[in-house]
Amino acid sequence: MTLEIKDLTISYGSHTVLEDISFSIPDGTIIGLVAPNGTGKTTLFNAIIRFIPINQGEIRIDGRNFRNTAKDVRALHEQITFFPDQAELYENFSGYEHIQMYRDIWNREERDIDGIIQRLNMEGYVRNKVSSYSLGMRQRLCFAMMIAADTKIMFMDEIMNGLDPINVELVSRILQEVKAEGKIIIVASHLLDNLDDYADQIFFLNGRRLAYTYDRRKETEKYIKATVPDAVLQAMKPWPEGTIHLNGSRICIPAAELSGERKAALLEKLLENGAESATIGPLGTYEHYLRIYKGMES
């Protein structure tokens, strides 16, 4: 299965929110969708699932074009689920009932609800009414509903909101397990480092367009990365050729050409000059985010 979006354009009146968005996602892929607030992440989800009319473009799954007809939209909704808003759960239903409801609606009788509940550590509260749940409990319930619906494509908008670090780790792990079943998952999140834990590709939206995409599996070039006060960075000049200076205080020094001694020396120097941590690794989502939205000096 492939989710293919072609030349998607969304406008509200004369205001264009998204323009000529195109991409293709193969089976068994997690996409991290990254953009500052108000850039159009949720609009992109709404458009693909046809909650809003689109001005131009095509939504194709396995080559089939899903048009804006009742029949096509219904068929599209068989294939895609959208992460529910935790504030819109039925307060007088239990979590268990919500999960059952999503399983029934998507006709997944074979889906083991108790197994889902166990995987998400929800046994302690899932049979209580939703009105008694905390934000994190609700968020896990919404995630469990998506798993119960078991559609081929899942849109996870702000999925980690309100989750503690343990549950963020738990949900990240389950996302990878679900991906292994061949699902296509798009996660919109502001937890950029967390995206690096499970996303295969990251899409950055900027200026109405898909500004940059990168495949984390292909990103192999190593950098020494640290965040140090800007004044210190200036004082430590000159930096090796190819050094990237992001958002005033983030520095990424290419490590490929450096000897082991030189790398160790640079790491020590950064830590001595105020860096809380200095690491070696490929550029991550955080660095790309700063580069795209905050600008870059070389």
Place this chain on the structure above:
Amino acid sequence: MRLFKWEVLKVLRDWKVRILLVALLLFLATYSTLYQDRTIKLPVEEAREEYHETQRLFHAIPEAHFETEAGQDIYDRLARQQQILGMQRFILSEKEGNTVEGLEEIVSDYVDQGIEMSENQLHFHEADDFESQELLLSFIPDEGEIENRLKFLNYLKENDVAIDWNPMSPSLVLYSLINILAGVFIYIVAAVFGADRFSRDQEYNWSITQGIPLTWKSQWRMRSIISWVLIWIAILIGLVVSYIINRASVDTGTLLYPVPLYSGSQLEYISIMEYTVLVVALTMAASYIILKVSTGFSWMFRNTYLTITLVIGIFFIPYIFTIIPPLGSWNPFLYLQILPVLEGEWAGAGRVDVPKLLISLLVLYMLVELAFHFIFRLIPTRSGKLERRRH
């Protein structure tokens, strides 16, 4: 069906629905009790009044007018009317039925006497050679009314049904309740039930219900039918309970008692049981259409007050045809109200009867289906709810 169970649960867990269902049930179930608190006029009192009226008639007609052959005949018949009314007063006051046990030979049978009285009254209408005929006729009903009275009495005779001395007997209370139900009452109930069937989800549970693999039209049909079933469960239980409560305290009357029904050209008499089945069935059919409209409006407007107002407004559409001509008896909007059709109020528009009412309801159903087919296709409802993340 995969969503049906959850839609039912959603409705049943809604406190507004629970309260409305209980209120509906209580209103109908206690109607007989409330009804009996009202001041009513007993048939025996009516007979007494008619008796005195006949007496006054004797005094009003100049004695000389009774001297002719025709006058003598009228005199005899009026005297007989007076005698019958006296006996009927007695029969009704004894509350035993059409006769009084042991006195059958003396006071005779209420129905036979009634038939005789009606025939006498018809004779008065034909007595053109009687000098005071105009005065005489001013005291008695017109021919149409007398014909209907005759039909009523013949029904009693043919079906061996006793005259009901008690207008608050369970069957007559049921008749009255059915007529209330079939009026604006069912519109109000349907409007209130349907008014937030979609808007509530749209306001509070949008992201849970949006994007499910069922068309809006299917959900609309499903939600309408759930409301319809719940309403009718409450109504039917309420009607039965009301009848049982009344039956427990009053033992007069029968469900075979005749009530009028307009058959397109004239009045006919059918039993209260037949009338109840007919009107309940027609009201059920009409209420399904009204519920579909109110549920559909709740998807369109998301404003319960507007939806309720519009749906109740539909009830008043037939009144337009009291101002402008309805353009024939096939105008389906004439049939938006059931009772005027059954009572023959639209007789001026042509043959307005139950078969046409059924066909019109079918036409109205198809119109509603067609309208909402386009509404669900054409209105970009999703644009109003772009901000999915409100919290």
